[in-house]
Amino acid sequence: MKLSIHQIYWLLFLQIISLQLFAQDLHTTSKKAIRYYEDSKEFYQKGDLVKSAELLLKAIEIDNNFVEAHFVLGNAFKLLSKDSPNAAEKYEYHYRKCLEIAPRDRKLAPVYFEVAQLDFQKGDYKEAKEKCNIFLSLTPVNSSQTILARKIIANCEYAEKGMQNPVNFKPKEVSPIINSYKLQYFPVLSADQQMMIFTARKGNDRKSDEDMYVSKKEHDEWTKPENIKELNTEFNEGTCTISADGKVLIFTVCEGSEKRKVFGSCDLFVSYNVGGKWQEPQNMGPNVNSRYWDTQPSLSADGRTLYFISERPGGLGGYDIWRSRRGEDGIWGRAENLRAVNTRFNELAPFIHVNGTTLFFSSDGYQNYGGYDLFRTEFKNGRWQPPANLGYPINDYRNQMGLFITADGRTAYYSHEETKGNLILSSKIYSFEVPEEMRPTVASNYVKGTVYDAKTKQKLEAKIDLFNLANDSIESTVKSDAQNGDYLIVLNKGSEYALYVNKEGYLFQSLSFNYSEKDGKDVIIDIYLEPIVSGSKITLNNIFFETAKWDLQEKSKTELNRILKFMKENPAVKIEISGHTDDVGSDAANLDLSKKRAQSVVDYLTKAGINASRLLSKGYGETQPLIPNTSDENRAMNRRIEFKIL
Template sequence: MKQHFLWIAVLILFALAGCKSLQEKGNDQFLSGQYQYAINTFSQILEQDSSNLEANRVIGESYRLSNRIEKSEPYYRQLAEDEPSFNHYFFLGQSLKAQQKYEEAKEAFEKAKSYTSDEALLAKNQREIESIRLAEGIENYWPKHELVNYTELNTPGADYSPVLSEDFLYFTSGRQASGLYPATGTPYTKLFRARADGLKVDVGGIQALPEFRNEEGLNQAAIAISPDGNTIIYARGNSVSPKDLPETALFVSYFRGAGFTQPIWMPVNEDETWWNSTPAFSPDGSELYFASNRPGGFGGIDLYKATKLANGDFGNAVNLGPTVNTPGNEMFPRMAADGKFFFSSDGHPGYGKLDLFVAESDGAGKQVVKNLGENINSQDDDFGIFFTEYPKAGFLSSNRADGVGDDDIYFFEDKTPKPKIVNVLLNVYTKEAKADGTEAVLPQTRVVLYGSDNKQQGGDFSNTNGRVRFTMNVDSDYTIIASKGGYFSKSIPYSTKGKTPDPATLVQEVTNVSLDTTIILDQLILEKAIVLDNIYYDLDKADIRPDAAVELDKLVKILADNPTIRIELSSHTDSRSSDEYNLDLSQRRAQSAVDYIVSKGIAADRLVAKGYGESQLIVQNAQTEEEHQTNRRTEFKVIEIKE
């Protein structure tokens, strides 16, 4: 029995020695950035001791530092229970938030407050709480945009950061990898391209980047190509070789005659120990946007802008400021031609991890940041937007749950229904008024259509049937002018408002609505008197009454439509006063009418006032009031036509 216990003790000692060896190995892996290897190593320890705090700490930190914080929840939860601290509760809250467990996340952030008095940490913690509240009110930036996984393009590994240049789609992918990246346990990535026409990609013709050779044993990541296609900038790093650069950096290759140069380290990196990645050119190529963790930022990874120098390099990098950058991480910039700035962030209010945002002017000179909404973003990483037709179509990257593999490439399109088209076809018929009161077709009449902006929209001569046809817009106001030699020109207003069906009720894509209107022209005959109806004056007065003004406005319109005519405006009385009195009264009334017309903008030299008193009675020896009224009239006649 003693011998039996001795063997048990020996086995326990070996087990403890093995645990210690595993822990040392795991710590070495963690400290060297081989996070996935560290996770695998410490997971073996947790299988024997689930409460091992060091194992929980390293695994939780490894997931967090390799951008998989959503997987770190059980490890930070164990740490928070056994060793409560600000960081343990804060990182637990971030993990819960990344999984959209918002109520639990807020509870963890609230508990974190109790374990620090540091104002900066408290502000950082409060920002997380506030971002959860703000995320509840996010509206879709493009309500009609739809996102689709480009399944034919994607692989079980990583595929991301697409960029279109000169009919080729360039992107990063883990296909054809020759090794695994120790930090994540996923294949190293390389740069590829395929022919593309907008969103249509020749997925059967994908090839490794031909401009220069992909390197083995490291990640070639996000790529940017200048607008002229002559400069390629990409992120390169994560090598495990001690002879290589210690951190991810930007490399550049230039087109020189026969081909592209071998990529070289860019001075804009400034320090080889700083992380620099996700480059993008401005629309004109004069500026380079990129992400960096260099000192002096607002926390985590910030976005910077560098200016193209005289020698072709980029330098003088400046931080984009606290409106865009947060204590979290901002990456994958994209400046649009209209000045809107798109980027990804896990620091602004969002749905989980990296979301896509836009920084734009609020119209008052202030820049505001907006989340693109849940039809674009998910609870996972959403990043690397590129427009093929701004802002209606393009690509982006995401590692959301419904993907083909790790990071996937998605395409988006504006699916706003095409508006139903209504064409208004107006038939204008031209006619003339006959002396007997009838109307007759008046062909070869010039008809011109003007819009509400007084610009000509069309014009033609009426055909033998007196018809001219115009195509007009719905809910619009127009003026139609008809003219013909020997006739008074006439203008009439015409509106299509209320004369067409509601497009929402239509089934067909195009609906034609036919409308009709008629313009009747009067003959223009020199010295022919034309009676103005309803021109009345108060007894013994010459003032223009409101009802008379309505009729005189019609004459104003005739004069405006016919700027080459000069008229005589005459006033006539009945015979119930003396000749001298009636002559004076009629002259005053005629002059009063002329003065009114001049006040409406008609030149005075186009008008002659003439009072005829009772000298031109229509009804001699009038007896009834109706007969007297016939004699009391106002007339006009054209006395001159200026060529």
């Protein structure tokens, strides 16, 4: 992980202290040990820490209570630990030996802070608090380290309290078929949970190639993962995100090539799936990527908003969450820092739920149990709410990151790691049921199917707009596949929606979904578009009236404006607006009601500027039912307004 500015200054401070100790009175009388100690100084100053450590180890072989040698060894191995997992165990040993030999020695105050961090990272909160308190007693001057020591104490107290109230957490391995590699991590799923893409390595060292793999569900079981050959190369690719329909994929590339040039340390690339094949990925450009490290993307359900991690200047901490939005022209806007969520420490692995308002992420900046914890924040009333820790034991003293939550908010996927020091021994994909209190406030459902030409049954590419009827605003826009006509779009619970399917040369198709007062359900529905020819007609499913009345309800405006748009785009077209009722009431009353309702729609259109000569209003009462009036549900379908090309 990247070092924060505080950590960098602290390492420099430790080096300075190490060099100062070479010139101080020493806790040994052995001339030979002192000679090894002094000889190590030259190599330490040159940065040859390995040779310096060799000499210091000889010094403590002669006198194991040579505290200064242990201290400098601890610092040397700490600096070496980034590239050597074994060095981490060694620097911990030498730091702890210092405290054993010379407890509460003022010049060893930095060691108390170092060991307190190690205890905190292991979940030994009692020892971490004790050592932080000793460090603070030996360090009267305020510094960034005293601030961090107080932060550790507060985190320990938070963790001890949280452990007394554990949340329900029963993780289980997803499938041995999925977990067939040494390391697999950062899983993402399509909204219908029928496809999973993840990153994997066949080995657990940095030399192992990092690739993306896909598995699909067949008979409710995951299939053997397949290498995504269209996207993977001999270099590393991974840490990806997909849109809800699985048609847009954004992933990380850190090693540029002639075909895939990168701006900085790591860049984000995007690819689109057409007819089951991933297209050549493209660099997302300078509005998204920088000269720095850009990675860990998370894409909104409709593929129009991207959250990701960057270390670029202009943020609050080391790693920050950034966001970019794609315009109607398809161009991604300049990335902006998510300042309301970020801290002056590090945030990683953002995940935006398909509802578009719940953000999960990892952070070491908020109160936590140690390392990186998982947090959740909701976007409400125009602002991000204070993040909430997901709780123990979902979070513990180890690092937690890479969470994915399903559309219904009930199931989470993540990578479970087994580590030794800085070495990851294994990483497997696990799942668990999300505790009720940590689920997204707004759960989601999906509608999916295939778009066809109603006459020829040819599969069509079409634009699909989802409108929230409460405020007549677009919540999502997707396209059906250009080759196979498939589509998937997400609907959030708690709202009433109009879904419009549009293609030039065809009548738009209007669907209605009311999830405002009850839980919705996933829907599979094929859509047939009628060509704009005489006799073609559609049902206007989002025109609303009160019972036995003909006044248009306010929420009908979305549909009425859609008709207006169609009429303006097709100025030569003439249409019939017809009203239909069920069989409740007398024939005469139903005929009269149907006429008045059709006329209400025509009146709206003429007032909006459509020439009356292009509009015909007719009422058919109960004479043309779509289906038998044998149930309330059937009667509701027969009460309708139709739109027909003359």
